[in-house]
Amino acid sequence: MDQYYLNLLFVGATFALYIGIAFWARAGTTSDFYAANRGVHPVTNGMATAADWMSAASFLSMAGLIAFTGYDNSAYLMGWTGGYVLLALLLAPYLRKFGKFTVPEFIGDRFYSKTARLIGVLCLIVASVTYVIGQMTGVGVAFSRFLEVSNTAGLLIGAAVVFFYAVLGGMKGVTYTQVAQYIVLILAYTIPAIFISLQLTGNVLPPLGLFSTYEASGQPLLATLNQILGELGFASYTGQQGSTLNLFLFTLTLMIGTAGLPHVIIRFFTVPKVSDARYSAGWALVFIALLYLTAPAVGAMARLNIINTVFPNGVEGQALEYEARPEWMKNWETTGLLAFTDKNGDGRMQLYNEKNQAFAEQAAERGWQGSELDINNDILVLANPEIAGLPGWVIALVAAGGLAAALSTAAGLLLAISGAVSHDLIKGAINPNISEKSELLAARIAMAVAIAVATYLGLNPPGFAAQTVALAFGIAAASIFPVLMMGIFSTRINNRGAVVGMLVGLLSTVIYIFLYKGWFFLPDTNSFADTPASWFLGISPAAFGAIGALLNFASAYAVSLATREPPAHIQELVESIRVPRGAGAATGH
Amino acid sequence: MASPQTGAGSEDLSAHAYWKANIRLVTGCLIVWAFVSFGCAILFRPLLSGIPVGGTDLGFWFAQQGSILVFIVLIFFYAWRMTKLDKKYNVSED
Structure with a gap:
């Protein structure tokens, strides 16, 4: 069967499955809509959390970022898993005990302040919308490839699908659909990786294959990769390029951002008990780790495969002729995400590091006038099975998996956004007497607006999917995580401290990002060049x-110590959050 | 709020003592968490460069695999210990 129709078949069949499940488990009440009526088993919840968590950024983009950078992008691997330790130890059980629907609701109650709750809504919306932009970038890449249209058309089609999908379900539909999506995406990710690992190293497990012998050279795979990259002027794969300070802070940011992202936190509101919230975080990480342990192997092996494709006779030999290029390159050229420019007019595709001054002389000697192949990082995972020459059904499965990853996360994020707008903003502040029906309608309108904004910004994203998503983590790390942690671990932080802390964290981070990435992410409005040399302290x-x-943290403590301590009933509330007993009673709304 | 305390000399089983035990456990787990990720994978990587692992060094392994495995163990260890603490201090939901 033609690959195009095979893709359509796989994507169509999985979509039918998700929509079927969403319909079967559709939300009837607000409790169903926001928290699936708190009836989800920890393992099921862990699997759904994993699908919710692993977005287009993890599935499509992360292995590409690791492939083209190597060691430095390990920050993504450690950051996006290490955050679950913080979540399980510092937040999830207590927020479950508290037993409300949304993160701003906790902030508003704990800090006995409507202002704090509204600023919580603001932080949540800024972080989540930034995150959705990253998802849209990924959705655009996936749809453009399997429908064989331009990236822009892919993005618009994807936005329409996300809209119908998320608006229909609510949390209950989403939870069970996400279990199905997890299964699709993990199979789609690991099956090609197993094939490729077997081809290159003979090891059936990709994480072990990464550290095994590369059969073609008889040397360890990573050593071979380092050597080949060196011969093309690229930096060492396993070596560190950026500063240690930046690597340290980036990893820390992704970790605390993970624990501060509202769409992940609300997952832990859906389990029956406090102890389930702890285990649920563990199960989520087990399911996430299946992909995260595979990703570095996918990255390294794909990098090796691409170079082997471009230099079929080894890097010392001639590059591949453009006319003889494989089918996958032709397919990706249609999307505009892979491009060839014959700079030296020899009809061959040279690929090397043209920015390396030390290598320039060697390149000139070989008659090269610049690297001629431009490959978008985000296509790597989708193109990977084609690059390795795997059968058509594997390629179709990966297309379905990529869309599952992007859709499940986009749905989770939109749910968090709509919950904040309808529940915290409208019901909590503007119109407390709103009917359940009107509240659900407001939630759905909020989703539609968020999709429209994210789609517009997704057309000119501030980076590759995973990089845009990383910015969202920075915002969540700076604004939401500290206030939640202080709310639980300190009885001294008061309303004023929380408000000032959130504003200082949110504004400092957002302004720092806008200075380098463009104001409100609009292209070409950045105040400084986005390069390591112009970054503050690198x-x-x-x-x-x-x-x-x-x-x-610092400003919240300072302001709290300078002002009156929280009233006695708030201090009692904090004490009660700290013990699991009585969680069932606290769920009443 | 406070659970009834038993007579002097025996162990303190109040909610306050439960919280202190929890904080001790959390602190211990977070030290391990930071040691494998920020320590072995980033800051101490140069010190571990002499230990070869499959074509590279131990720090690289920790950065791309080891720390993730330790994180999983940590969460289950914490959840298991906390379930025991919940029972010991009589604050569990069951």
Whole structure:
């Protein structure tokens, strides 16, 4: 069967499955809509959390970022898993005990302040919308490839699908659909990786294959990769390129951002008990780790495969002729995400590091006038099975998996956004007497607006999917995580401290990001060049969240100590959150 | 709020003592968490460069695999210990 129709078949069949499940489990009440009526088993919840968590950024983009950078992007691997430790130890059980629907609701009650709740809504919306932009970028890449249309058309089609999908379901539909999506996406990710690992190293497990012998050279795979990259002027794969400070802060930002992202936190509101919230975080990480342990192998092996494709006779030999290029390159050229420019007019595709001055002489000697192949990082995972020459059904499965990843996360985020707008903003502040029906309608309108904004900004994204998403983590790290943690672990932080802390964390981080990435992410409005040389102390915009969090903690403490301590009933509330007993009773709304 | 305390000399089983035990456990787990990720994978990587692992060094392994495995163990260890603490201090939901 033609690959195009095979893709359509796989994507169509999985979509039918998700829609079927969403319909079967559709939300009837607000409790169903926001928290699936708190009836979800920890393992099921862990699997759904994993699908919710692993977005287009994890599935499509992360392995590409690791492939083209190597060691430095390990920050994504450690950051996006290490955050679950913080979540399980510092937040999830207590927020479950507290037993409300949304994160701003906790902030508003704990800090006995409507202002704090509204600023919580603001932080949540800024972080989540930024995150959705990253998802839209990924959705655009996936749809453009399998429908064989331009990236822009892919993005618009994707936005329409996300809209119908998320608006229909609510949390109950989403939870069970996400279990199905997890299964699709993890199979789609690991099956090609197993094939490729077998081809290159003979090891059936990709994480072990990464550290095994590359059969073609008889040397360890990573050693071979380092050597080949060196011969093309690229930096060592396993070596560190950026500053240690930036790597440290970036990893920390992603970790605390993970624990501060509202769409992940609300997952832990759906389990029956406090102890389930702890285990649920563990199960989520097990399911996430299946992909995260595979990703570095996918990255390294794909990098090796691409170079082997472009230099079929080894890097010392001639590059591949453009006319003889494989089918996958032709397919990706249609999307505009892979491009060839014959700079030296020899009809061959040279690929090397043209920015390396030390290598320029060697390149000139070989008659090269610039690297001629431009490959978008985000296509790597989708193109991977084609690059390795795997059968058509594997390629179709990966297309379905990529869309599952993007859709499940987009749905989770939109749910968090709509919950904040309808429940915290409208019901909590503007019109407390709103009917359940009107509240659900407001929730759905909020989703539609968020999709429209994210789609518009997704047309000119501030980076590759995973990089845009990393910015969202910075914002969550600086604004939401500190206030939640202080709310639980300190009885002294008061309403004023929380408000000032959130504002300081949010504004410092957002302004730092906008200075380098463009104001409100609009292209060409950045105040400084986005390069390591112009970053303050060499800290990248994506790594600034940890600094923002520090400023948040510090200012909240300072202001709280200078003002009156919280009233007795709030201190009692904090004491009661700390013990699991009585969680069932607290769920009443 | 406070659970009834038993007579002097025996162990303090109040909610306050439960919280202190929890904080001790959390602190211990977070030290391990930071040691494998920020320590072995980033800051101490140069010190571990002499230990080869499959074509690279131990720090690289920790950065791309080891720390993730430790994180999983940590969460289950914490959840298991906390379930025991919940029972011991009589604050569990069951």
